[in-house]
Amino acid sequence: MSYKIVLNIHNKDIMDKLLWILRHFENEGIEIIDYKKNLEQAKWDEEYVEKHWREIALSTDSADLDDDERLYEAYEEFYHEKHSD
Amino acid sequence: MMKDYTRLMKSFIMKNILIDLNVLLDYYEENRRKKYPDSIKAFDFLKHKDFAFVSSSSIDNLEFLKYSDLSRAYPTKTRKEKLKIVHKIIREILSYFKIAKTPSYIEIDYEDIEDSLIVASAKAIDGLILTRDEKLLSKCPDITISPKEFLGKYVYYNDKSREIKMLDLSREIFNIYPEIEKGLDKVIAKSNFILGEEVRQLEEKIANYVGTKYAVGVSSGTDALVLSLRALAIQRKKKEFFDKEDLIITTPFTFTATGEAILRAGATPLFVDIDIDTYNIDPEQVEKAVKKYGKKVKGIIPVHLYGQPCNIDEIMRIAKENDLFVVEDCAQSLGARWDGKQTGSFGDTGCFSFFPTKPLGGFGDGGMITTNDEELYELLLMLRKHGGKDKYNVEYIGYNARLDTIQAAILIEKFKHLDDFNERRREIAKNYNEQLKDVDWIKTPYEHPKAYHVYHQYTIRVLNGRRDELQKLLRKKGIQTMIYYPVPLHEMKVFVENGMRVVGDLKEVQKAVKEVLSLPVEPLLKKGEIVSVLNSICFSILIY
Incomplete structure (x- = not known):
């Protein structure tokens, strides 16, 4: 049995401190899977995109290309959105 | 086994690389970057390389896939916001790589239409598809390469075998291909293949550029010379051709076409020596020849050799x-100037060649004649089209010597780069x-x-x-080099047996023939390639 905690931290200093503490428990079975900036909260205006687009692009988790069904659904959604603009 | 290995190696040499969508996506996602490091290394290696392409068919798919990924990662974001990110990616990719077209000759595999499109793109650029797609790799082993194989064999082998060519035409063409393709499509769509609008447009552009009233598009640089001489015979002698005893002065240190045109126009070439510093015809020798042969001499054909104008004042x-x-x-001198004036604007006519390797080169043969003389212009128009204003009722012995519309369309696009390319050659020469x-x-x-x-x-x-x-x-x-020209015209059988005349001992020509060596000077030559040429020449000192 294992447990996962997903936290949303609004202060970078706190996040760094928390990570520092958690790393002390790595031998006790705590595994830090991922920690990243919450890029979703900011408004993606021109200035933000200019600065963070690469970071945002890199942060995705791509679809399984072999899963045709899922791919077609996404495709349909993409074009439906496009033509309903 | 050894044979297979050689075949495989050879298929890698200087092939263009078409980057498949999966490699592009690997580059723009952290998880995939970790999982597929070879894709990342290959992508980085290929950035800004003139042999690296992405297929036009991949761009739309890339937009959709990255958009979908963003939708899943950021469900609250609007379509507009997500597209901003996707378009940043696409813009960056297109700043690194050229687009390979998706041609119409697609062999559609209905099991995987996307693969069919990219395979067709690869064929259009004679390239290898850089892909991680195992299915595509095994289905088309001859035109695919995995990132791992690319980083190993391709990079290693091409680095070792990369030649520095005198002129890498495919590099030049692919650099400006989208513009050329646009021109080609226009002509094909209209199918106005003979003396179409593009021929007239190019004639106007060249006349304006050279600074003459008229320009006539013809089928080659050689025909430009022949037609000029024929028109001059008609104008000056009121005869179709010159007579055998009519002499035309030229240099024997040139391509054979210069002398050949004189013979084809009925006259006899009179060869004189060159100025060894410029390799061009020596005006003092021209004067000597005129004194010696008097009225028999009818004209002069100075050649602006290698792109340097002759002493045209003299x-x-x-x-x-x-x-x-x-x-x-002016076969080698489009853009060259003497005292600020373009070559081709001084004489009765200027004859340009659009042979593919020339400063302005087409996809085959082509040429242009410039002139300020209205009568010559009218005669040239007739001679290039069977000898008459009306081709069904002709006046002179004419030729089928028109510039093709399709060549004109290509040349119009390439002409936009002429001055930049000439300037770049001058920079390389300076170096x-x-x-x-x-x-x-x-x-x-x-x-x-x-x-x-202009250092042609x-x-x-x-x-x-x-x-x-x-x-x-x-x-x-x-490193490729060339000897222009190993045999002077006065030593060629065709001129010896057709009554050529020679003034003096032509000792400067003899010297040039034994000593000249042309080095690569193509405009897209890279700094490293220039350094390689220079290093190799300097290295040769150690051997001497």
């Missing part, structure tokens, strides 16, 4: 004083000059103070008698 003076025509052979100036057994090209040399060829003289050895050594190091 040539024109001699011509004027002796009532001679001047046909400028060579500076680095070779202290090598005492090499004579770098001399540029006359009144000349704007950068030609040195190897003074120590070991020119051929140097050429062999450079060849071993993968």
Whole structure:
């Protein structure tokens, strides 16, 4: 049995401190899977995109290309959105 | 086994690379970057390489896939916001790589239409698809390469075997292909293949550029010379052709077409020596020839060899004083200037070649005649089209010597780059000059103070008698060089047996033939390639 905690931290200093503490428990079975900036909260205006687009692009988790069904659904959604603009 | 290995290696040489969508996506996602490091290394290696492409068919898919990924990662974001990110990615990719078209000759595999499109793109650029797609790799082993194989064999082998060519035409063409393709499509769609609108447009552009009233598009540089001489025979002698005893002065240190045109126009070539510093016809020798042969001399064909204008002031003076025509052979000199004036604007006519390797080269043969003389212009229009204004009722012995519309369309697009390319050649020449100036057994090209040399060829003289050895050594190091020209015209059977005349001993020509060596000077030559040429020449000193 294992447990996962997903936290949303609004202060970078706190996040760094928390990570520092958690790393002390790595031998006790705590595994830090991922920690990243919450890029979703900011408004993606021109200035933000200019600065963070690469970071945002890199942060995705791509679809399984072999899963045709899922791919077609996404495709349909993409074009439906496009033509309903 | 060994044979297979050789075949495989050969198929890698200088092939263009078409980057498949999966490699592009690997580059723009952290998880995939960790999982597929070879994709990342290959992508980084290929950035800004002139042989790296993405298929036009991949761009739309890339937009959709990355958009979908963003939708899942950021469900609250609007379509507009997500597209901003996707378009940043696409813009960056297109700043690194050229687009390979998706041609119409697609062999559609209905099991995987996407693969069919990318395979067709790869064929259009004679390229290899860089892909991680195992299915595609096994289905099309001859035109695919995995990132791992690419980083190993392709990079290693091409690095070792990369030749520095005199002119890498495919590199030049692919650099500006989208513009050329647009012109080609227009002509094909209209199917106005003979004397279409593009021919007229190019004639107008060249006349404006050279600074003459008229320009006539013809089928080659050689035909430009022949038609000019035929038109001059009709104008001056009121005869279809010159007579055998009519002499036309030219240099024997040129391509055979110059002398051949004289014979084809019925006259006899009178060869005179060159000025060894410029490799161009020596006006003093021209004057001597005129004195010696008097009224038999009808005209002069000065050749602006390697892109350096002749001393045209002197040539024109001699011509004027002796009532001679001047046909400028500008096959290598489009853009070159004498005292600020373009070559091709001084003589009765200027004859340009659009042979693929020329400063303005087409996808085959082509040429242009420039003139300020209205009568000659009218005659040239007739001669290129069977000899009459009405081709069903002709007046002169004419030719089928028109410039194809399709060539004109290509040349119009390439013409936009002419000045930049000429300037780039001048920069390369300057670089060579500076680095070779202290090598005492090499004579770098001399540029006359009144000349704007376009360095169609950068030609040195190897003074120590070991020119051929140097050429062999450079060849071993993968550097192409050429000897323009190994046999002077006055030693060719065709001229010897057709009554040529010679003034003097032509000793400067003999010297040039033994000593000249042209080095790579193509406009897209890279800094590293120039350094390689220079290093190899300097290295040869150690062997001498």
